[in-house]
Structures are given as structure tokens and as C-alpha cells.
Amino acid sequence: MSGVRVLVGTRKGAFILSSDGKRQNWEVSGPHFAGWEMYHLKGSPADPNRIYASQTSGWFGQIIQRSDDGGKTWHQPGTPAGQPALPGPPKSWSNKFAYDSSAETGKPLTTHQWYDGTQHPWEFKRVWHLEPSLTDADTVYAGVEDAALFRSTDGGQNWKELPGLRGHGTGPNWQPGAGGMCLHTIILDPSNPKRIFIAISAAGAFRTDDGGETWKPINRGLRSQYIPNPTAEVGHCVHHIASNPKRPNVLFMQKHWDVMRSNDAGDNWTEVSGNLPTDFGFVIDVHAHEPETIYVVPIKSDSEHYVHDGKLRVFRSRSGGNDWEPLSKGLPQKDCYVNVLRDAMAVDTLDKCGVYFGTTGGQVYCSPDAGDSWNPIVRDLPAVLSIEVQTLA
């Protein structure tokens, strides 16, 4: 029987929520990595039992964890738990993310813009997002802060930067958003293995068409009042991008302000905020079977990071934007002041499509009917940083 596994990253550990295809009764596992910030967990499309997780701490730095049994047990790639320790050099560096400054790949480490407008050196802080390959369980991409893209081809044991992104020329104009200068979105094009989309706050969206060797900004049509030239090539605070795998050239973006849409793989963007009560927000996602049905959670403003009017509402458009309807059945409609962070919404591929999101108040909600109604799976987790869903056969 089909089922779903919801992977939840929180400020104080990871949780795994499991249910059958009805999505009514849930089993909760966790906390895994109790007390650590779990920025993101994601399962491999090629092997659902393979899950990667980003475990991070201001004290102890970045750790990469991997499960090969669907989240029952975990280990740091290359250093399995319980394995006798061997003297000598390590077999792997699973938590080493070193920016590429080698002569071979060309570019000395650049600087980027700091909050005060001065230039600042690139400094690795953490992994925000892990994106496993669509076809190979041992290949996985990592989006990191300070913004760069890394790839592992050995199951997370070793990581190598794809330096063409950071070094392509506009890096000195990138700047951190309030959460840091993070590469938070990675979309692999299922129809073209050479094409990858990424997004950085606050630099914008970028695309490669050659497997990560070269990159170009894809921000035409974005308008951001917080940069000197509101239509500049880079500098935009893109919060998240989503697409339907069946139509990968159509992208939807929740920018700092503005909900945007592109029909040409990011070459041009148009605003589709329409009748939203506010177009500030973080998450955006697309229905698994209806590529014109999209979801956002409007947040009051960039100075007030909570939902509008004290009501937790998901807004759905069935027309690819502009016309939005509030979805509130089962969600709190008074005295609610939570946020929904950029990686904290996901959809399953069951029929009907399930939609999930997590809040900074520690609730994880599920809609088993594409947003028509919502039920809390859990109410009292630590603040939710990320949500991913695996649809299991």
C-alpha cells in the first residue's frame, strides 16, 4: 500500500512523520540529532531509503548525516557508527566544504558584499539545502552559506564546489539577507540532466545548462526596491522557487516581496501576486498533478514575520497566479502569529495531491485533498525549518 514519509527539520532536531495513503493516522519518529539545528533532510528519488540530512551548530559546525534505511539509523558518510576507528588519515571528509580556489578551475576566491556595503571574504557557515540526484543515490548537491553549490558523487563522503557559479563574475554584488547569504533552492531539471536552477538570498536566481560548469543570472523582470538599481542583474532576495517536474521550464518564485512566474526557464519573469493580501512570504510550491495550481503562505511584511491578520491561511491559485483563493479549513483563524520558512512546504504525488507545511510555532499541517482542508500532524515541535515528503510505493 502506498504511503508517505514527511521529513521535518527543526531548530532542535529532526522528525520523521509516516502515514499510509489516507494520511489520517501518523507515526512520529524523533527527535533525531536532538538539540541540533536540522536545516534540511531530503530523500533520494533513486532510492527512497537513502536520506541525506544537514545537521549544523554554531559550536560544532556542519555535519552531514545519511540514512540508508529510510531514517531508522544514521551515520556520517565515511564514518559509520560503530565502525572500529582506524589510525591514520581519514577515509573521507563528509563535513568539509572548502571553497575552490585552485588554479585549475581558475578563479581566486572572490569577495561578496557585506551588510554595510563593503566587500567581505567568503566564509562557509552551513548547508541550507540538500538536493539528491534524480537518478543516482550517491550523487547529491548541497546549497551552502556563504552562497555556493557543492556536489558529492560518493554518497556524501566528499564534497567539491562547482566554482563556476560563485566565480562567474557577479559575486562581488551578492549580499546576505537577514538569514545570511544562503544558497537555498536547487532544482534539477528532469528533462535535461545538464540544467540546474538555483537561488540565493540575496543575489537572485541562476541557471546552468552545462551541468554546473557555467552559470548565468536569470533575474530579468524582478524588481527590488532595496537595491540601488531595482532591476539590477543580481542582488534580488529570492526566497524560494518551485516547479512541476512535468513542466520544468515553468518556474514560480516567492521573492522577498512579489510572487513571480517564468514560462521560459527563468529568462523572463512576470509578477503574479494578483489579489494576495500581501505578497511577502517565503514558501511556494506546485501541485504534483496540476502544473497551474500553486500554493503560497502570505506573510504580513518583511518587518513582521508572521501571517496576515492573525490567520494562518494558505493561498492557492488554479490559474498559475494572479487569482488566489484563501484556504483556511482546519487552520487557526485567530491569534496566530507564526511564520512558514522557505523550505517548509512540500507536496506528495498521491491522488489527491497532499500538501504539507511547517511553522515556526512547531506545527506541521497536512492537507490530503490538495489544500481544501488541513489537519495538524503534530502541534508542538521546535520551530520548523524544512519539510520534505517522500511518496512511497
Add this chain to the structure above:
Amino acid sequence: MIRVILPFHLRNLAHVGNEITLEIEGPITQRSVLDALESRYPMLRGAIRDHDTLQRRAFLRFFACEEDLSHEAPDAPLPEAVASGKEPFIVIGAIAGG
């Protein structure tokens, strides 16, 4: 025999209990203790010291014999009580709420 005490989260990472014992040949220094610790528990590499520079992570300190040894030279001998196993070498995280 050198005794080492790690903070909670590093104990969990290394799957060890409250105290670790290490056998080290040669001078007993911060560097030799941490080298031996990371060699035996490679999952700790990068979590106490930077991979490349081997600089102590900013929010960690090294205590022993009721003294803060964090700013001692990495190759300076540790106190005799640590070298003899009478006192532990303590890796401790900065206190912070949240």
C-alpha cells in the same frame, strides 16, 4: 592514559560516554591529544578544530586542572596531571541559551 571529556553533542556524534581514554606516545600536548582523539573518532574532525588551519572553533574552549588552556600554544605540554591521567582534558562549549 589520557582522559578526555567532551560536551554532550560531541559525545553523541562520537557515540561515546562521559569520558574517553586515549593512549598517546610522545609529548602530551593539545595537538597530540586532539590528533589522537580525531584519529580514533574521525566523525569529530572539523567539529572541534578547523579542517585545514586546525584552529579551535570559536565557541569551544579547552579546560584542565581548573585552568583555561584555550589560548596556550597547541604544542605546549599539558599539565602533568593531564599527562598522568589524574585530571581530564575537557572540551567545553560556550554557554548560551536558546
